[in-house]
Structure formats: C-alpha cells, structure tokens
Amino acid sequence: METILYDYALPCLCAFLACVGFTLVFNIHGVGKLICGVGGALGWLVYLLAGSTIFAAFLAAAAIGTFSEVMSRVRRCPVTGYVLVALLPLVPGGGIYYAMSYCVAGDNQRFLDTLLHTFGVAAALAVGAMLASSLFRTVYAHLRPAVRRKPPQA
Amino acid sequence: MDYDKLLNIAAELGCQLMSCGAEIYRVEESMGRLLRAYDLASAEVFAIPNCIIVSLTTPEGHPITRMRRVAGHGTDIQRLERYNDLCRDLCARVPPLEEAQALLGAAEETPRYAPWQVLLGYGVAPAFFAPLFGGGVRDAASAFIAGLGVGVCLLYGGRFLGSNSFLRTVICSAVASLLSLLLVRLGLGRSVDIVTIGVLMVLVPGVALTNAMREIMAGDVFSGLSRTADAILVASAIALGSAAGLAIGRFF
Numbered sequence: 001m002e003t004i005l006y007d008y009a010l011p012c013l014c015a016f017l018a019c020v021g022f023t024l025v026f027n028i029h030g031v032g033k034l035i036c037g038v039g040g041a042l043g044w045l046v047y048l049l050a051g052s053t054i055f056a057a058f059l060a061a062a063a064i065g066t067f068s069e070v071m072s073r074v075r076r077c078p079v080t081g082y083v084l085v086a087l088l089p090l091v092p093g094g095g096i097y098y099a100m101s102y103c104v105a106g107d108n109q110r111f112l113d114t115l116l117h118t119f120g121v122a123a124a125l126a127v128g129a130m131l132a133s134s135l136f137r138t139v140y141a142h143l144r145p146a147v148r149r150k151p152p153q154a
Numbered sequence: 155m156d157y158d159k160l161l162n163i164a165a166e167l168g169c170q171l172m173s174c175g176a177e178i179y180r181v182e183e184s185m186g187r188l189l190r191a192y193d194l195a196s197a198e199v200f201a202i203p204n205c206i207i208v209s210l211t212t213p214e215g216h217p218i219t220r221m222r223r224v225a226g227h228g229t230d231i232q233r234l235e236r237y238n239d240l241c242r243d244l245c246a247r248v249p250p251l252e253e254a255q256a257l258l259g260a261a262e263e264t265p266r267y268a269p270w271q272v273l274l275g276y277g278v279a280p281a282f283f284a285p286l287f288g289g290g291v292r293d294a295a296s297a298f299i300a301g302l303g304v305g306v307c308l309l310y311g312g313r314f315l316g317s318n319s320f321l322r323t324v325i326c327s328a329v330a331s332l333l334s335l336l337l338v339r340l341g342l343g344r345s346v347d348i349v350t351i352g353v354l355m356v357l358v359p360g361v362a363l364t365n366a367m368r369e370i371m372a373g374d375v376f377s378g379l380s381r382t383a384d385a386i387l388v389a390s391a392i393a394l395g396s397a398a399g400l401a402i403g404r405f406f
Binding site: 018083088104125127 | 175232285355358361364394401
C-alpha cells in the first residue's frame with residue numbers, strides 16, 4: 001500500500017500539478033487545464049509502470065497521444081495543446097543536463113552514453129505520440145460514418 | 155464579391171493561427187476550407203513556419219496572390235481554439251465578408267492570464283518537476299524560487315535579451331543553474347542537479363519537438379525538419395547556458 005502511494009500516486013500527482021502549472025504559461029483555460037493535467041499524470045503512470053526505459057517513454061507517449069485525440073474529439077478542440085503539455089514531463093531535460101555535465105567534466109564515455117540515451121528518449125516520444133495519433137485517426141475515420149448516420153439537426 | 159477582401163481575410167486567419175502555435179496542416183486546411191466555402195475551388199495555399207502564400211483565381215479568370223510573413227511564434231492555446239472555432243463557424247455559415255472581417259477582428263480579444271499568474275506557472279511547474287527527478291520538499295522549494303527567477307527573465311527580460319531565441323535560452327538556463335547553485339549553497343536545496351533539471355524543464359524544447367513530430371506526421375517534412383533543427387538548437391542552448399552558469403558559480 002505504502003509503495004503504491006510513494007512510488008506511483010505521488011509522482012503522478014506531481015506530474016499532474018506540473019502540467020497544470022504549464023497550462024498557465026500556454027494560456028489554457030477552463031476544462032482544458034484538467035485534461036492537460038490528467039494527460040500528464042497518465043503518461044507518467046504508464047512510464048513508471050513500464051519500467052522507465054526508452055520503450056516505456058514510447059508507450060507513455062502513445063498513451064498520451066490516444067488520450068489527447070479522444071479528448072479533442074470530445075471537446076471539438078485542436079489537439080495541439082493537450083499533447084504539448086502532457087508530453088512535457090517526459091521530455092528528457094535531465095538527459096540534456098547530465099550529458100552537458102559529463103561533457104564539461106571530460107568524461108567522454110558517459111557523455112556519449114547519456115547523449116545517445118537522450119536522443120533515444122526524444123525519438124521514442126515523437127514516434128510514440130505520432131503512431132498513436134495516426135492510428136487513432138485512421139480508426140476514427142472508419143468509425144465516424146456510423147456515428148454521423150443519425151439524421152442531421154436543423 | 156470582393157475577392158481582394160476575401161483573400162485578406164483568409165491570409166489574416168492563417169497568419170493568426172500560425173502565430174499562436176498551430177501546425178502547418180491546420181493553417182493550410184483552415185484557409186483552404188474557408189476559401190472553398192466561398193466557392194473558390196481553385197484556391198491554393200502554401201505555408202511554412204514563417205511564411206504563408208495564398209493564391210486564388212476569381213470567376214472572371216483573374217489570379218490574385220497574397221504573401222504574409224509570420225514574425226513571432228508563441229504558444230497560445232486559448233487563441234488557437236478561438237480561431238479554430240471561428241474558422242469552423244465561417245465555413246458553416248458563409249456570412250457576408252464585412253461580418254467575417256468583424257468577427258476576425260473581435261477574436262483577437264481572448265482571455266489571457268495576468269503576468270503574475272503566468273509567473274506562478276513558471277514557479278509551480280519546476281517545483282513539481284523536482285520530485286519527479288528524485289528531489290525532496292526542500293528541492294521543490296528551491297526549484298520554485300529559481301523557476302520564478304527564470305520566469306522573470308522570460309517575461310520581462312525580452313527588452314534586454316532581444317529576439318534571438320538561442321541567446322535568450324542560453325541566458326535563461328545560465329540564470330537557472332546559477333540560482334539553483336546559490337539556493338543549494340544557502341542550504342535550502344539539497345542537490346544542485348535535481349533543482350537545475352527541474353527548472354530547465356520550463357526551457358526544454360518539448361514544444362518544438364512535439365510540433366516537429368506533428369508536422370512530419372501530417373506530411374509537411376520540410377517544416378518538420380526546420381522545427382527539429384529548432385529543437386536541437388534549443389537543447390544545445392540549454393546545455394551551453396547551464397554549463398556557463400555552473401562555471402560562473404564555481405568561482406564564488
């Protein structure tokens with residue numbers, strides 16, 4: 001019980017609040033704030049559950065991509081803002097920083113390791129969100145005619 | 155119909171969408187749909203991150219073209235949603251051009267957060283990022299203060315830092331690492347690394363990276379590559395700036 005609280009619940013709460021903080025910077029109002037926060041928390045939860053590897057970043061980005069696409073369909077809003085904010089906690093800021101500090105310290109081996117890992121995480125995020133979004137759009141385009149078949153309102 | 159006016163309205167809509175952070179395909183598609191709604195099936199739109207070209211042929215066979223340069227790129231989701239709704243509305247109703255112009259002008263006044271709220275955002279985000287990277291309560295408090303410092307630089311420093319985003323990022327990350335170092339020396343924070351990373355997360359090129367991948371996904375490879383280059387440039391600016399900040403800090 002305690003491990004669930006400290007290992008999963010608290011980090012996800014932090015990701016949620018950090019994303020809500022970011023919505024102030026990107027001028028997102030109303031329910032959008034909550035959606036961004038939940039997206040960020042969801043992404044971080046998937047990342048933790050999948051083991052905090054590059055593949056975990058891929059899965060987390062895919063989860064965020066799908067969640068944001070669904071939410072943008074529900075609210076009939078551009079998906080841009082939701083994906084943008086929810087992905088931010090996963091962006092490898094730590095990787096950039098550690099790569100820099102190994103580089104300055106002259107530790108070439110660890111510098112290259114960290115640099116490659118950082119590029120890997122960034123690529124995994126991009127490909128994950130891209131793939132989930134594209135798949136969602138393809139599937140949704142097939143579902144939509146069925147949804148829209150109701151008689152149009154005046 | 156006054157096609158010059160229609161062209162101006164479409165160009166303005168595209169320009170506004172682009173400047174609040176819309177993807178290329180959204181800009182192109184919104185403008186194309188608007189023009190098609192006014193029965194101009196032959197309209198052509200081309201956009202790259204800082205330029206929009208829109209061209210149409212009037213029913214009399216007279217071609218007209220307009221080019222707009224988009225100067226600043228920000229991220230303003232509220233305005234983006236507003237212009238997106240407006241475009242959808244215009245396409246559905248096809249109102250007279252005067253009304254469309256008035257609606258477009260009115261859309262500029264969207265709610266915005268007060269400067270202190272934005273500043274709070276710059277403080278809160280790092281404060282909650284620090285625990286994600288393994289920091290405690292005291293690291294979070296230091297990240298909050300250092301984040302406020304970076305926020306002040308970003309919000310009010312524009313006049314001194316100029317419009318060069320590379321230089322701005324270098325200076326802001328130098329401020330971030332210097333402030334973190336200072337706060338740890340003062341005994342508030344525990345780990346310089348964690349506090350600095352937390353603060354750097356507000357500068358990290360997440361936006362550029364996300365946009366780049368969305369452009370490539372939509373097939374605008376050219377714009378996607380230019381935004382990828384932007385992301386890499388920002389990342390190196392962060393590395394350079396924080397290294398400089400730490401180096402300066404070591405002297406004291």
